[in-house]
Amino acid sequence: MESALPYDRRMSARTPGRTPTLEDVARVAGVSRATVSRVVNGIRNVDRDIQEAVRRAIEKTGYTPNRVARSLVTRRTGAVALVVSGAGGDVFGDPFFGRVVSGVVDYLRRHSTHPLLMLADDDAARDDVVSHLRQGGADGALLVTTHPDDRLPLMLAVAGLPAVVFAGTTQALSYVDMKHKKGGELAAWHLLDRDRARLASISGPRDVPASQERLAGFRRIAGDDVPNVAGNFTLASGEEAMAELLRTRPDLDGVFVANDLMAQGALGVLQASGRTVPGDVAVVGFDDSSAALACRPKLTTIRQPVEEMGAAMAELLLDHVAQPGLPPTSRIFEPSLVIRDST
Amino acid sequence: MESALPYDRRMSARTPGRTPTLEDVARVAGVSRATVSRVVNGIRNVDRDIQEAVRRAIEKTGYTPNRVARSLVTRRTGAVALVVSGAGGDVFGDPFFGRVVSGVVDYLRRHSTHPLLMLADDDAARDDVVSHLRQGGADGALLVTTHPDDRLPLMLAVAGLPAVVFAGTTQALSYVDMKHKKGGELAAWHLLDRDRARLASISGPRDVPASQERLAGFRRIAGDDVPNVAGNFTLASGEEAMAELLRTRPDLDGVFVANDLMAQGALGVLQASGRTVPGDVAVVGFDDSSAALACRPKLTTIRQPVEEMGAAMAELLLDHVAQPGLPPTSRIFEPSLVIRDST
DNA sequence: CACTCCTTGGAGAGCGCTCTCCCGTACGAT
DNA sequence: ATCGTACGGGAGAGCGCTCTCCAAGGAGTG
Numbered sequence: 043m044e045s046a047l048p049y050d051r052r053m054s055a056r057t058p059g060r061t062p063t064l065e066d067v068a069r070v071a072g073v074s075r076a077t078v079s080r081v082v083n084g085i086r087n088v089d090r091d092i093q094e095a096v097r098r099a100i101e102k103t104g105y106t107p108n109r110v111a112r113s114l115v116t117r118r119t120g121a122v123a124l125v126v127s128g129a130g131g132d133v134f135g136d137p138f139f140g141r142v143v144s145g146v147v148d149y150l151r152r153h154s155t156h157p158l159l160m161l162a163d164d165d166a167a168r169d170d171v172v173s174h175l176r177q178g179g180a181d182g183a184l185l186v187t188t189h190p191d192d193r194l195p196l197m198l199a200v201a202g203l204p205a206v207v208f209a210g211t212t213q214a215l216s217y218v219d220m221k222h223k224k225g226g227e228l229a230a231w232h233l234l235d236r237d238r239a240r241l242a243s244i245s246g247p248r249d250v251p252a253s254q255e256r257l258a259g260f261r262r263i264a265g266d267d268v269p270n271v272a273g274n275f276t277l278a279s280g281e282e283a284m285a286e287l288l289r290t291r292p293d294l295d296g297v298f299v300a301n302d303l304m305a306q307g308a309l310g311v312l313q314a315s316g317r318t319v320p321g322d323v324a325v326v327g328f329d330d331s332s333a334a335l336a337c338r339p340k341l342t343t344i345r346q347p348v349e350e351m352g353a354a355m356a357e358l359l360l361d362h363v364a365q366p367g368l369p370p371t372s373r374i375f376e377p378s379l380v381i382r383d384s385t
Numbered sequence: 386m387e388s389a390l391p392y393d394r395r396m397s398a399r400t401p402g403r404t405p406t407l408e409d410v411a412r413v414a415g416v417s418r419a420t421v422s423r424v425v426n427g428i429r430n431v432d433r434d435i436q437e438a439v440r441r442a443i444e445k446t447g448y449t450p451n452r453v454a455r456s457l458v459t460r461r462t463g464a465v466a467l468v469v470s471g472a473g474g475d476v477f478g479d480p481f482f483g484r485v486v487s488g489v490v491d492y493l494r495r496h497s498t499h500p501l502l503m504l505a506d507d508d509a510a511r512d513d514v515v516s517h518l519r520q521g522g523a524d525g526a527l528l529v530t531t532h533p534d535d536r537l538p539l540m541l542a543v544a545g546l547p548a549v550v551f552a553g554t555t556q557a558l559s560y561v562d563m564k565h566k567k568g569g570e571l572a573a574w575h576l577l578d579r580d581r582a583r584l585a586s587i588s589g590p591r592d593v594p595a596s597q598e599r600l601a602g603f604r605r606i607a608g609d610d611v612p613n614v615a616g617n618f619t620l621a622s623g624e625e626a627m628a629e630l631l632r633t634r635p636d637l638d639g640v641f642v643a644n645d646l647m648a649q650g651a652l653g654v655l656q657a658s659g660r661t662v663p664g665d666v667a668v669v670g671f672d673d674s675s676a677a678l679a680c681r682p683k684l685t686t687i688r689q690p691v692e693e694m695g696a697a698m699a700e701l702l703l704d705h706v707a708q709p710g711l712p713p714t715s716r717i718f719e720p721s722l723v724i725r726d727s728t
Numbered sequence: 729c730a731c732t733c734c735t736t737g738g739a740g741a742g743c744g745c746t747c748t749c750c751c752g753t754a755c756g757a758t
Numbered sequence: 759a760t761c762g763t764a765c766g767g768g769a770g771a772g773c774g775c776t777c778t779c780c781a782a783g784g785a786g787t788g
Contacts, residue, residue: 106516106519106520107520108457108520108521109517109520109521109522110453110456110457110462110521110522111457113453114451114453114454114457119453120522121464121501121522124502133487134482134483134484134486134487134490135480135483135484135487135674135675136483137478137480139477140477140478140479140483141477141478143477143502144476144477144478147477147502147504151503151504151510151513156501156502156503156517156522157501157502158464158499158500158501158502159467159486159490159499159500159501159502160494160499161490161494167494170494173449174452174499176449177449177450177451177452178451178452178453179452179453179463179464179499277678277679306679310681314681331478332478333679335620336620336649336676336679338653338657
């Protein structure tokens, strides 16, 4: 009794500075804490009149539920980590990444969940991600990376934390991906449709599986001997690759580039060399990013449904969060051809 | 006693599935919960030997502190809301926005804080932001918006929540901004330096203060009668504006464009009209975004130190979080001229 | 009328942590 | 020897919420 007194006094003091709690609402409404909680969460049957009284008390006290206290008992934070790595620190400038985020955010917000942005560009950062999740800072993780050798997915899988990967390379986690090979095939078919016979291609880095698949698909249709130069997905590398292709094969009339940014660079080099696009050379890009629209002529490209893929990641993750035992699954998307003015 | 038993049994059961708590570590180390907490948080002097024992116990149990439980008592989450609005849903594709995020994230991670990404594109979303903060879901908010009439800043100020605005228009909150007028002046001086005499400009929307200041600065140096066409910061609007300028003033030899994306569009139109850049017409952009580097020739531009500005926002916010009473302040940055190949 | 069943609301333990008290002990000063 | 003082460590209240019991009362059944 003696020790309980100070606390009780504080509770009933209605200090203006103190934020109201369930307790306060309960006192004002003349019911118990549990009943207020039921009303707030809309659970079980609560008498109409009492519901109304509670609602008034909430209004009167200006009560807002404390998310953290709730999390402590429900063991859910309503937040997921959105982990990005690669692209050398400039991830947020990447138009492709922006579309993923956009899809993720769009889905999450409809499920009252928010993404916690995290970078995982070095080992320390990767450890941070894992420990943040283990500490209950987020309910799960969405991983977006281009590097196939990133060990973070495995770390999360081992720790048994819910996670979904974009373009996954591990079987231990759920992932979303696209039929890259088919994308390459679409590009090849389209160029052949346009009566181009002397094809070439600019691929992404050799160690990125998606990039290799695009090339494989393209070659399956266009021919295994189609010349190819590898870039690294940057505009400048697209320029260099195009210059090299022109050197070895000056008569080419159609080129498939593994992403839009490199295609933009290639386009510039072609035009600078005096060639017209699509007149002399037709160009097909990949991604359908904002870069495709920034090109003149606007770029024909293979569209990745990136926003939908982002949303799918989020959906898979929330499934895993809700049902911890769920086995890893995957969702594979179809590419599509977007015809603009470069072919 | 009767009722305490089941719980105590559970506590000592060392259920493999249960995550270890402070209590577990304390028992293993043979000390009290408080002592373990002290060791974990590095507070006060704890005997070397006991520290070591606790550390071993932590190792042995695989203990990870529960962030949520800690938050409940410290009233800090270690997360801040990063709220973006405007740009019609395509915010994440904006290269400018990417740089802000980059600066923010970079600063926050060094202070073990993470940004919670939130969109505030309608009133419901704005209410969500406020209630999320009031519920203790984040310690404060960073607002990035281009719209001067956004009412979210005021809502946060009224609610007394810590917040910092990018390019603020309210005196109620701290903000970071840049000397836009000076940026316009730099552009004008540079064009005059390059012996351009028939200048013109493409500004941003009339209702964006920053845009108007850039124009005002440019005109202060280049002359009040310099022709100007307003765009809306998109590439397409830059093309249209340039076309219009060429119609009314075909002999122009220098143009200042209020952002790089519009400049990119303008550049294309100039070249398509048969003019050379910088030979016939010199072009100065604004922002120093990735678009400036995507231009051919590469764009001379007025650099905004956006990353630093983002970091400054984060710093100001953490100050406000740490010291709730702090009055609003501002941090104003200097623009700089980045000379490339378009002038 | 006694009995069971169902609905409604209260009591209170519990989530895992921090942090304020408070109590020993050791040590230097008086 | 006594006192003051600092320091190391424990006890336990408390953060605000959820949720499982449990009790009371009303309706339904034989």
